[in-house]
Amino acid sequence: MLEIKVNAVLKRRAVIASVFCILISTVSFAWADLGAPIGEIALAKGVATARSDLRDLTSLAKGSPVYSGDILETASRSFLVIKFSDGGKITLRPESRFDIEEYDATPGQEKESFKLLKGGLRAVTGAIGKNKPQQVSFKAKNTTIGIRGTTFVIKICEPGTDGCRASDGGPLSDDEAKEKVDIFVVDKNGGSKQKITRQQLQQILEGVYIAVFDGGVRVGFGQKFVDMNTGDKCMMGGGGAVECFTNGIDLNTADVYLTELIEDITEFNLFDDAEISVGNTICEIN
DSSP: OHHHHHHHHHHHHHHHHHHHHHHHHHHHHHHHHHOSOOEEEEEEESOEEEEETTEEEEEOOTTOEEOTTOEEEEOTTOEEEEEETTSOEEEEOTTOEEEEEEEEOSTTOOEEEEEEEESEEEEEOOHHHHHOGGGEEEEETTEEEEEEEEEEEEEEEOTTOTTOOSSSSSSOOHHHHHOEEEEEEEETTEEEEEEEEHHHHHHHTOEEEEEEEEEEEEEEETTEEEEEETTOEEEEOTTSOEEESSSOOOOSSOEEEEOHHHHHHHTOOTTOTTEEEETTEEEEOO
16 A cells, blocks of 8 residues: 555656656747847836747846847836947837847848837947948838948837927817918028928928938838938928938928927927937936
8 A cells, every 4th residue: 555655656746847847848948949139228217128929028127138039118208228239229219119120140141120110219330230231221110221330310200299299289179280380491492481380290290200310321211212311300201201300411302490499399309319308307328
């Protein structure tokens, strides 16, 4: 009788050990599928997460590893600075979603492919972008951005997006839509101050905003492309229109300058790209 009980206990322990080994091997296999980290979170504030087909939703903090295939997301009043293995940096603004579609720093196979799904980012090129810029691409809505060793900003502006509004907040009322505001338009014949409605202004402020601080980018959308260089700031509209806020770009359309009053009304400050406002804190991006 004692021998039967001992055998039963040994069998149970053997089953438990087998299950434990299976669990360990499954977990190890899952982590192995992630591959080596391609970078880490250099700075984090607020709530930010990562997820992919290979890992569940994971909270991010300073020092957290980042993997190819991750989709990173920031909540309101939150931001992330991602430092990649080639030395490149990407800063995600509050309420942003960013897809690391592909990242490979293997010598001879270098490639970076990113997609901004929501919100905004600031990118500083690393070794891959400097040595093989043709192997780096950024996408946002209907635009594809190729780089030439650069620092630049991308922001998706949609109705109601913070910083892209033609009103003090919320959708435009019928009365607000008809109100007139001043802009300064530059074309081949010089410049002139013009009045447009807030509804027209809202249309200008919808699309993908791109600002270049160093180097250059080529922006493709539909069958068109625009070359942008240091100091250029443009809005790529969903309908294929291009409105630029600086001179020096060879475009068929006019360049539009927003006056200080308009910037105050729209909260669209063309000169704050190196800062992120998080609650009552202004965080500089280096």
